[in-house]
Every structure is written in C-alpha cells, then in structure tokens.
Amino acid sequence: MLHFTPDESSAPPNISQSHSNIVPRTMFLNALRGLDPTILIVVEEDADFTACNVVERLRAAFNYMWIPFDAVDSFLPKGGEQRRRYEEAVCWKIENAIAQEGLERVERLETRSKWMQRMRGVGFRGVGFGEEAVGELKSMVDEHSAGWGVKKDEEEILVLTWKGHDVLFASAWMPAAPPPPLPAPAPLIL
Template sequence: MGFEQHCAPDGDSNQRLTCGFLRALIARATKTGSCKMLTAMANANADLMIQTHKYSITELASFIDLTPWHRFGFSAANAAILEAIEGFSIVHIVDLSSTHCMQIPTLIDAIANRPEGPPFIKLTVAGATADIPPMLDHSYEELGSKLVNFARSRNVVLEFRVVPSSSADGFSSLIEQLRVQQIVFADGGEGEALVINCHMMLHNTSEETLNVIINMPNNDMSPNPYSSMPSSSSSSTSSASHRTMFLKALRSLDPTIVVLVDEDADFTSSDLVCRLRSAFNFLWIPYDAVEAFLRQGKQRQWYEADICWKIENVISQEGVQRVERLEPKCRWVQRMRNANFRSVSFSEDAVSEVKGMLDEHAAGWGLKREEEDLVLTWKGHNVVFATLWVPA
C-alpha cells in the first residue's frame, strides 16, 4: 500500500497534519529500525524528504504577512520598545529572531517618527549557523546592507553587526561580545538603551542541566561569558541549563527591556509519546489556520514544509539535533523571575496596535490578556505569547 493511501498530503487540514506526523515517524523508524513496517514504507517511497524553501527577503516578508503568527509578536514588541527607548539618543537592539530581522523595518518606521527625532541605532544579530526554517537565501551581510539603506531612507542612522553565535551554546559568544561592548561604551559616559528582542529563538537552546563553571580565575585569558562579572580568583561549579545561564547573563547586562515572544506549547519531554501528543495538540493550529485563507500554491507548500520540518525535528530527532524544544509561557515566566527579572504590562497603545493588526487577518484569530502578558489565540486556543521584562 502506497504512502499516499495512508494519508493525503493534499487533502484537508486533518489529513495534511496526519501526513506530517506519519512522515516524522517514518523518518524516526529509518534511523532506529524500530518499526519494520514504517521502515519498509520509507524504502518504498523516495519522496518523503521534506523540501524546505530558502526565501528571498521579499518572499519572507510577504510570507510573514500571511498570518499573525509572527506579526503578533512584532506589533506587541515594537510598541513596547518604542516606549522603553523614549529619551535615549543611542539605542542598542539585540535581535534574536527566527525571522531574520523581518521585524526591524516596521520598528525603524516607528522610530523615524519619534517626536524628539530618531536615535542612533546599533543593531546586533546572532549569525546562527543552524538551518532552521524559515531559512533565508541571503547572507547576513547582504541583509544588513539592505537594512542600513532602508534606515537611511527614513533618516535613521543604523549600524549593523553580526556576531557568530548560535543557540547550540546558549549564545555565549554573543553574551561575551555584548559585555565587551558595554564596558567600552561605559567609558564614554553616555547613556545607551539596551533592548533584547527574543522572537521564537530561545526555545532552540538546550534545556538540559549542565555542570558549568560560574567564576573563573582573574588570570584566565578566556573568562566565562556567563559569569556575572570577574570578582575573585576562585572558581565554582554549578548545575544550570543553557537557558538559565543565558537569562542570568542577560540580567548581568542590566538591559533597558527584554521582550520574549514564543509559541505556547511544551515539546521538552524526553518521552516520545508525550512529545508526539503535545506536538499533535499544538501543530493542528497552523494547518487549520492556513486552510481558512490559503489554497493550493507555492506559499502553502513552503508554509507546510516548514511545519513538517518542525514535526520531524520533534519526533525523529534526539540530543543536540532536536532543537524544537518549546516551553509554555508559565515556565518561561518562572525562568525570567528566577533570573531576577520582573514583568511589566503592555500599554493600551500596544494592545491597540495588536488589535489593529489582527483586524487585517481572517476571523478566528484573537487576543487575550493574561496578567501583564498578551496571548495570540486561534479559535480560543493559545498560540503565541508576548511578555515584557525589566531588571528586578
């Protein structure tokens, strides 16, 4: 019996969802040999490989505009950032985003219209090496050049910097660079707003507990970027995850504001059945949502290939290869509090911005407030959360 008879990759949303999970199970079986029937199916079907698309900048911008999945976080974050940087003449934005700075042009537009005039903007991005969808068919140097030119067209001076750093080590190189820049800039005696914008990328960092050195000897030429600040010549070992270390390192930089936006689901279980259930109970949403507005065509193929990649990573990969490790909002909130941040509320202007954006999309999308946080919903189900944090 052929693969297509088990589920329809071009059927309704439920069939397409089932197809994605069957592909993932087959991929896992071929690696482990744990199921002879699935392995035989894989051998009989050579077209099971997921063909993800590499987007041009124009394609990616257009693709993101299709749904509020990313635009929700963009709208909420940009409104909050604009308020947080009021009065600063220099703003350093660290953009840890899975969408390759697609949020930045709308932020530049908003900053350009600031009553007191635009600040000088320093934009730092992590040049992640992992091929995690959506993927961009441009180098970060090309992307930076386009952003600098766009900012210039809005009379905004933008400095673009790429730091080779990835989620694999908790962005340790990025933290080290930020700390060096902060020390150098402090000598100038001017104030600078430091904005950390985390958009659906932190969940790619490992959440397993590691034994790490917290303090390094003063004579060590390569201090641990995760140490708070060199304070003694003693060293100690502590247990922490890359996520915990990263957030604590961020806190030591005393940022003006941290924006954390991510998908509200839990893919962290070490048990495959639990992960499969969690993924199925969440990833029906993008399939169902796309059914409402996007029929057959290239954009739908690209959209669903990216979802299939996520499903396969959750189901068929283990260890460092399994990077889709979503955590629910409640757990991120606790992580931020443990790192000595406190949450702040989105303003009514920010809420209005988000509501206005949602009005541009199909019925079914909604917005709800949970204490200080905002949550994007689809037919009442939580999809993406947005939170704001300042040093406690």
C-alpha cells in the same frame, strides 16, 4: 532564538560532576540579566516540546500543531508555493519534536508559564503592555483573518489565539533589582 538553546545540561563528560548541572538557557538568561537591560521582550510559541519522553512530546505536538495547518487553510490557497513552504516548515517542527532526542532535537518550545518562571528566576519582573498597544494589535489582527484573536492573560501577557486556542505570547520584562554577579566560569578538567 532561546527555544533553539538546549534545556538539558550541556556539560561535556570530562567536566566534574559538581558542574554537570549547567543549563544553557539559564546561563544565557543570566548573561542577559547581567547586561542590565532596560526592557526585554519575549515572544514565543505557547507549546511544550521539552519533555524527555517521546509520548509526551507527541501528545504536545498533536495538541498544538493542528493550529498552523488549520490556520493556513484560511489564508493560503491550496497548491501555492508559499503554502508548500509553510507546510514543510510545520512538518519539520513536528519531526523535530517527536523524532529527535537529546542535542539532536534542535527546537524546544516551552509554555509561557515556564518562561515566566525562568525570567523571574534570573531576576526579571513582568511589565504589562499598555491598552493602546493592545488595541492596536487587536485591530491589526482583526484586519487579516477571522479566527485570530488577541487576549491579555492574568499576568498581563499578550496571547495570540486561533479559534480560542493559545498560539503564541509576547511578554515584557524589566530587571527586578540590580543584576546578580555572574558566576565564575567552571574550570575544565582535562
């Protein structure tokens, strides 16, 4: 659900300028870190739809959204209700990425490298998945459809691929040290 959380500052106009750089994603991750979890798993699509520039978001959508359309051809028959619903969901993602601005843009996908930076920035360290888990995932993927694959990147993050192109990733995180104190809430100036 983090990709539905805005990345832009969400401070209302009546909050003083010194508090206008509040980033909701960072605030949420800091709150999670403050809970001192044993482990946190992040699973997300590996695309970047956060650019402020519509041309960059259009380019990202073009470079990424062909994958679900191509994949659906391999496992859902044309004309079926399930395929129609799947294609509608993909079309919504494209429209959201390129036609909506600011807080009207509901979904903001980020690449795994950005998520890694965010997680480390709030005090988590990456934990690799065991070979048994990787093997089990690979065998499940192999059973379902040719074209899908699983790899482990240099950071020990699992990546689901379609015809060699990264689609989504799964990463595991543990607290790097005791949680930092949560910042005091900003006073509202009315």
